[in-house]
Structure formats: structure tokens, C-alpha cells
Amino acid sequence: MTLQGFLLLAAALFAVGLYGALSQQSIVMLMMGLELMINGLIVAGGAFWYYLAPQNADGQVLVLVAVTVMALEMAVGFAVVTAIFRARDVDTTDDAGDLKE
Amino acid sequence: MSVAFWALAVLAVAAGVTVFVVDSMARATFALLASLLAVGGTFLLIDLRYLGVLIVLMMVMEMMIMAVFMIMYMMNPAGLMPMKMVHNNRVAAIIAGTVFVLLAAGTLFTPWPAAKERPGGDPTHALGLSIMGPKMLVMMVIGVAILATMISTVVLATHKGRYDR
Amino acid sequence: MPSEVLGLAAALAALVWGAAALDARLGASPQSRLVGGGVARPWREAARLLVQQRRRTLLPDVLLTRIGVLTLLLAPVLAATVLPLGGAPVADLDVGVVWFNAMEVCVWAALWLIGWGANSVYPLIGAYRYVAQGLAYELPHMFALITVAVGAGSLRMTDIVQAQHGLWYAVRMPVAFLVYLVSALAMAFWGPMGQPLGRDLAGGVPAELSGADRLLFLAGRYAVLVVVAAAAVPLFLGGGAGPLLPAWAWTLVKTVAVLVLLVVARHRLPAVRMDRFMGFSWLVLIPLTLAQLLVVGIVVLP
Numbered sequence: 001m002t003l004q005g006f007l008l009l010a011a012a013l014f015a016v017g018l019y020g021a022l023s024q025q026s027i028v029m030l031m032m033g034l035e036l037m038i039n040g041l042i043v044a045g046g047a048f049w050y051y052l053a054p055q056n057a058d059g060q061v062l063v064l065v066a067v068t069v070m071a072l073e074m075a076v077g078f079a080v081v082t083a084i085f086r087a088r089d090v091d092t093t094d095d096a097g098d099l100k101e
Numbered sequence: 102m103s104v105a106f107w108a109l110a111v112l113a114v115a116a117g118v119t120v121f122v123v124d125s126m127a128r129a130t131f132a133l134l135a136s137l138l139a140v141g142g143t144f145l146l147i148d149l150r151y152l153g154v155l156i157v158l159m160m161v162m163e164m165m166i167m168a169v170f171m172i173m174y175m176m177n178p179a180g181l182m183p184m185k186m187v188h189n190n191r192v193a194a195i196i197a198g199t200v201f202v203l204l205a206a207g208t209l210f211t212p213w214p215a216a217k218e219r220p221g222g223d224p225t226h227a228l229g230l231s232i233m234g235p236k237m238l239v240m241m242v243i244g245v246a247i248l249a250t251m252i253s254t255v256v257l258a259t260h261k262g263r264y265d266r
Numbered sequence: 267m268p269s270e271v272l273g274l275a276a277a278l279a280a281l282v283w284g285a286a287a288l289d290a291r292l293g294a295s296p297q298s299r300l301v302g303g304g305v306a307r308p309w310r311e312a313a314r315l316l317v318q319q320r321r322r323t324l325l326p327d328v329l330l331t332r333i334g335v336l337t338l339l340l341a342p343v344l345a346a347t348v349l350p351l352g353g354a355p356v357a358d359l360d361v362g363v364v365w366f367n368a369m370e371v372c373v374w375a376a377l378w379l380i381g382w383g384a385n386s387v388y389p390l391i392g393a394y395r396y397v398a399q400g401l402a403y404e405l406p407h408m409f410a411l412i413t414v415a416v417g418a419g420s421l422r423m424t425d426i427v428q429a430q431h432g433l434w435y436a437v438r439m440p441v442a443f444l445v446y447l448v449s450a451l452a453m454a455f456w457g458p459m460g461q462p463l464g465r466d467l468a469g470g471v472p473a474e475l476s477g478a479d480r481l482l483f484l485a486g487r488y489a490v491l492v493v494v495a496a497a498a499v500p501l502f503l504g505g506g507a508g509p510l511l512p513a514w515a516w517t518l519v520k521t522v523a524v525l526v527l528l529v530v531a532r533h534r535l536p537a538v539r540m541d542r543f544m545g546f547s548w549l550v551l552i553p554l555t556l557a558q559l560l561v562v563g564i565v566v567l568p
Contacts, residue, residue, distance in 0.1 A: 001106040001146065007208040009110040009143070013136070015201030016117040022193035024121070025186040028171050032133050035163075036117050042156070043140055050147040054219050057231035061239055063152050064232070067159055068243050072250045074163060078170045079254035085174060086260060092186065127330060127382050134375070151361045151421075158368035162404070165374050165397050168382075225361060225421070 006047030014040030025092040027084075031077045035070060042066045106146055113139035126171045126178040134164040151225040270356050274346060277518065281492040282485060283308055285525055292533045315481040323474050327383040334379025335479050337372055338486035342493040345369035348423050349496055352506045352514030355423060362423040363415050366497060367408065370453055373490055374400045377455070377462065377471050380483065384474035392470030395540050396462035399452050402544040403459075407449035409555035410442040414501050417562050427505030436502040441558040443502045445551055450494040450528065452543070454487070457532030461540055495524040 013036055020033025042063050049059020084096055116136035120129045137160040144153030172178045187193075232240045290307035348355050348362035359365050374397060381393025415421050417439060418429035426435075436443040452459040463470040472483045499505060499520045506513025 001103045003213055004208055005106060005110065006143070006147075008205055009113060009140075011201055011204035011208060012110075012114045013117055013140075014204065015197045016114065016121075018200055019193050019197035020121045022196060023187045023190050025188050026175060028126075028167070028174055029121070029129070029186070032120050032129065032167075035133060036120065036136065039113075039117075039137055039140055043143065046144050046147060046149050046152065050149070052214060054224075057224070057227040058236070060149065060152060060224065060228040061231055061236045063149075064155075064228070065239060065243065067152075067156060068247070071159065071163060072246060074167065075250050075254050076257075078166075079257035081170065081174055082258040125327065127327065127379075131330065131333070131375075131379070150359065151364060154361050154364045154368050158364065158371055161368070161371045161375050162400075165378060165400070168378060169394070169397060223360065 003047055003051040006043055006051075010040040010044040010047070012040070013037070013043060027077065027081050027092065027096075031074060034073060034077075038066055038070045038073070102146055106143055109139045109142045109146075112136075113143070126175045127168065130164055130168050130171055133167075134160060137164070148224050151228065270351070270354065273351055273514075274349075274356055277351060278343065278346060278489060278492060281496070281521065281525060282488040284522070285488050285491055285529055286311075286484070288526065288529050289532065292529065311484070312481055315477055315484075318477045318480075320477040320479070321474070323384050323386050326385050326474075329383075330379045331383030331475075331479070334376045334383060335475075335482045335486065337376035338380070339482055339489060341369045341372040341376060342486065342489040346493045346496065349493070350424050350427055350500055350505060350517070352512065352517050358422065358424055361421045363411050363421045363426070363501075366423075367411060370490075370494070371400075371404070373453065376486070380475070381462075381471045386474045388467040388469070388473045389471050392462040392464070392467050392473070395464075395467075396455055396471065399455070399459060399462065399540040399543065402540060402547040403449040403452035406445045406547055406551035406555045407453070409552065409559055410446045410449065411501070413439055413442040413555065413559045413562050416559065417566055419566065423500050427500045427507070430504040431507065434502060434504040439502075439558055439562055441554050442562075443498075445555050445558075446498060446502065447524075447527075448551070450498065451531065454491040454494050454528070456491055456528060458535040458538045459540075459543065460532070461537060464537070491528060492521075492525060495528055496521045498524045 017033045017036025017038075017040060020036060021030050022033075024030045024033060045059050045062040045066060049057075049063070053059055113136045116132045116139065119132040120136070123129050123132065138157055141153045141156035141160070144150075144156065286308040287305045291305060294307075345366050347357045348359050348365050350358075355362070377396045378393045381389040381391075381396075384390075414426060414435055417435060418426040420426060420429070451457055455462045461470075463472065467473065472480060475483050496517075499517055503520045503524075506515075506517045508516035508519075511519070
């Protein structure tokens with residue numbers, strides 16, 4: 001149990017989440033990928049606090065912010081899915097591509 | 102301790118991979134929950150008891166809400182008909198693999214400073230003092246962000262306008 | 267340590283049986299009450315379920331159902347580990363209140379998994395009802411717990427008991443105590459808040475469970491009820507404090523009192539629809555608990 005161990009875990013979670021966020025068509029699955037990426041961030045924040053800077057609580061505050069970001073990301077994400085679904089009955093990113101026009 | 106950490110780490114990553122492998126959306130959601138809970142478990146090993154338990158608390162609630170939306174929007178939530186819904190699978194895998202290799206290399210080859218001596222006392226107490234003192238601005242911004250999110254999500258999600266009920 | 271674990275296990279088992287027996291007794295018809303119906307019901311029901319053949323629905327998600335049933339039983343037991351039974355609790359966590367809250371939220375996941383796994387309509391509707399009810403009760407419940415923690419200046423259960431030596435928190439913060447009792451009913455999907463298992467849903471969440479699964483479900487549901495009743499004792503009723511009797515006896519007496527109150531409430535109060543409860547909870551209970559928190563915060567300000 002070392003700093004390297006924690007950071008490897010964080011990197012693995014981040015990479016798995018990135019794969020999901022890039023490859024999934026469904027917006028719900030895409031958000032699961034984003035959650036996994038933030039999960040990796042949380043691990044890294046906690047590990048940095050414990051191993052490098054336990055004197056002040058900055059690392060813990062970072063984790064707290066990341067947890068909140070996760071919740072907000074999900075709330076906004078689902079609201080957007082609901083709005084898109086209501087407007088055109090789709091729930092995948094490919095079908096929403098024309099939003100950029 | 103070390104065994105517990107590696108067991109939890111393997112569980113977290115394996116559950117994370119499971120999310121994108123299984124057909125059933127319900128299983129995917131709870132695999133994600135397992136990954137998040139494993140991370141909460143690792144926090145219990147490094148004195149972050151408050152944050153670890155808080156992660157368990159928050160993530161269970163979040164995943165329950167996710168389950169509701171998942172069934173609302175997925176055409177195949179139980180995975181009874183096997184189907185794949187991916188695009189750019191190969192490119193995504195390559196990018197994710199590259200990112201992992203880069204991050205892992207950075208982790209292993211950076212000369213991290215040696216661990217400093219741990220101050221005694223309760224980390225939860227330190228966190229509380231911090232967010233009520235020097236880091237209060239962060240918490241205030243978070244509070245405003247939560248309020249803004251609540252308003253914007255309701256505006257986005259409501260079907261009707263402001264005046265008809 | 268082993269003696270505390272044994273004590274906790276014995277107390278939980280006895281209280282689960284007691285709650286089930288009292289519930290059966292109160293629900294029994296007057297005729298069957300005369301011949302002693304009720305008290306032996308839990309044992310008969312357990313024996314019947316153990317030998318019952320399992321029914322299966324079409325394409326169930328057995329893995330998720332099993333996880334749900336086990337979680338429903340494990341979550342209250344784990345939540346109970348931070349409750350002091352007179353002396354020290356099994357695990358005297360310094361974040362005991364948060365731990366209790368986290369474990370009791372796991373009941374949401376358990377119920378949803380059971381409702382989902384059967385691949386049947388009524389259980390799933392019941393599960394959704396519980397999630398909606400959970401979102402309604404959770405915030406006032408959290409504020410009530412936070413009020414207690416603020417009053418004691420600690421998240422540790424034993425510190426909270428210590429802080430009530432002068433005056434019980436049930437007296438000092440009555441609003442928080444009442445809100446806790448309401449949310450305890452909702453959390454244990456019990457009585458007026460029992461809609462997830464409503465008769466209009468043919469039994470709701472456990473409708474398709476049979477045999478040993480159903481037995482574990484019932485044990486878990488009564489365990490949740492027992493644990494939320496038991497948690498009221500260290501949080502609001504002064505823990506083991508009391509004259510003459512030893513601390514563990516007082517803890518037990520108070521727990522039984524709260525438990526009887528909750529069980530009787532099931533047979534005396536009408537059902538509440540969870541959408542009405544949602545409105546009431548967010549419009550009335552949350553402001554009330556916030557006001558209570560403000561008052562307590564001002565009082566403890568040094």
C-alpha cells in the first residue's frame with residue numbers, strides 16, 4: 001500500500017472510464033464512464049492527501065469537491081437526456097449530433 | 102492492510118470494466134456502484150474514515166437515481182436481448198490504453214517526495230476546520246453551484262412552462 | 267469484543283422475533299387471539315418458508331435478487347455495530363452517525379435489487395415507490411441526525427450518549443426526535459409508509475419471493491425496523507442512562523418501548539401516499555428540521 005499503488009488504481013479507473021465515455025453511444029452509459037473517471041480523481045486526491053500533504057486538509061477538500069461534482073454532473077446529465085428525449089425520442093449521442101448545427 | 106488494499110483495487114477496476122461488458126443495465130449500474138464502494142473502502146484504510154463512509158452514502162443514493170433514469174431511457178435495460186451500442190470502439194480503446202500507460206509511467210517514474218510525518222489528531226476535525234475557515238469560499242461556491250444545478254435541471258426537465266400546472 | 271458481538275447478535279435476534287410476534291398478535295383476528303394466535307406465528311411462518319418449494323418467474327435476475335436479499339439483512343446488522351448496548355458498541359467508529367446513515371441507505375439498493383430481480387411488474391413498482399419515499403425522507407432524516415451531532419459536538423455514538431447526561435435530546439430537540447420517528451417509519455417501509463409492500467401491489471417488493479429468500483427478506487425487514495428503533499435510544503433517549511437498572515437493561519427497555527410504538531403505529535395509522543409524503547417532507551419537514559438545527563446551533567455556540 002503505497003502512493004504508487006493508489007495512483008495506479010486511479011489511473012486504471014480513469015482509463016476505463018475514458019474508454020466508456022468515448023465508446024458508448026447511450027448517454028446514460030456515457031455518464032457511467034464519466035463517473036468512473038471522477039472516481040479515479042477521488043482516489044488520487046485522497047492518496048495525495050495521505051502520502052504527501054497530511055498537514056492541511058486541502059486534499060480532503062478536493063475529494064469533497066469531486067464527490068459534489070459527480071452528483072452535479074449526473075443531475076445535469078439526466079436533465080439534458082430528459083430534454084433531448086422529450087424533444088425527439090432519442091437517447092444516444094449519435095442521434096443528437098445535429099445539435100451542434 | 103496491503104492485501105486489503107490490493108483486493109479492493111482489483112475489485113474496483115474489475116467492477117469498472119464490468120460496467121461496459123455486461124448486457125444488463127441493472128448489472129452495469131450496480132457494477133459501477135461496486136467500483137465506487139471499493140474506492141470508499143480504500144479510503145477507510147488511509148485514515149479517511151469520514152470521506153470513505155460519505156462516499157458510500159452518496160454513491161448508493163446516486164446509483165439509485167441512476168437506476169431510475171436508466172430504465173426510463175434504455176431500450177433494453179435488462180439485457181435480455183444481447184446488443185452492443187458502441188461507436189469508435191477501437192479508437193476509444195487505444196486512447197484509453199495510451200492514457201493509462203502515460204499516467205502509469207508518470208506515477209512510477211516521478212520521484213515523489215518522501216512521506217512527511219503525520220500530524221496527530223482527527224482528519225475529520227481538520228477537514229471541518231478547513232472548510233469552515235480557509236476553504237470556506239470553496240464550500241460557498243459549491244453551495245451556489247448546487248442551487249444553480251437544481252434550478253437549471255428543473256428548467257431543462259419540466260415539460261410545461263412556468264405558469265401552467 | 268466477542269461478548270459484545272454475541273450480545274448484539276442475541277439482542278437483534280430476540281428483538282426481531284419480538285417485533286414479528288407483536289405484529290402478528292396485533293394483526294390477528296379476535297378469534298385466533300383467544301387460542302394464542304400471533305405469538306407463535308413467526309416460528310410457524312419460518313418453518314413453512316423453509317420447507318416451501320421455490321417459485322420462479324420468467325427470466326429472473328437471480329444474482330441481483332440474492333445480492334439484494336443479503337444486503338437487506340446485512341445492512342441493518344452493520345448499522346447496529348455502532349450502537350452502544352449499555353457499554354461500548356462493537357465498533358466505536360468516530361464517524362458512527364455517518365456510518366449508520368450510510369448503511370441504512372444501502373436498504374434502498376437492497377429493495378430496488380429485489381424488486382428488479384424478479385422480472386415482474388408489481389415488485390418493480392414497489393421498488394420505485396421505495397426509492398421515491400427514500401428521496402422524500404432522507405433529507406429531513408439527515409438534518410435530524412446532523413442536529414444531534416451538532417448538539418453533542420461529535421459524530422461518535424458514545425460521545426452523543428455522554429452529552430445527554432443532563433437532559434435527553436428528545437426533550438432538548440423535540441422536532442428532530444419527531445422527524446426521526448417519521449423517517450424511521452419510512453426507512454423501515456413500515457405501517458403508514460408501507461406502500462412499497464402495499465396490498466394494492468399484491469405484496470409489492472417481495473411478491474415473487476418464496477421459500478428461504480422470503481424468510482431472509484422478512485428477517486431483514488424486521489431487522490431494519492429493530493435497528494432504527496434501537497438507534498433512537500443513543501441518539502435521542504440518553505442511551506443507557508436511568509436509575510437502578512444497569513445500562514444494558516435501560517437500553518433494552520427503551521428500545522422495546524420505541525419498537526412497540528412503531529409496531530402499534532402500523533395497526534393504528536392510515537397509509538400515506540409517497541407523493542403526498544414527498545410534498546409534506548420537502549415543504550414542512552425540511553424547514554422545520556433546519557429551524558431546529560439553527561436553534562441547537564445557537565444554543566451550543568460557546
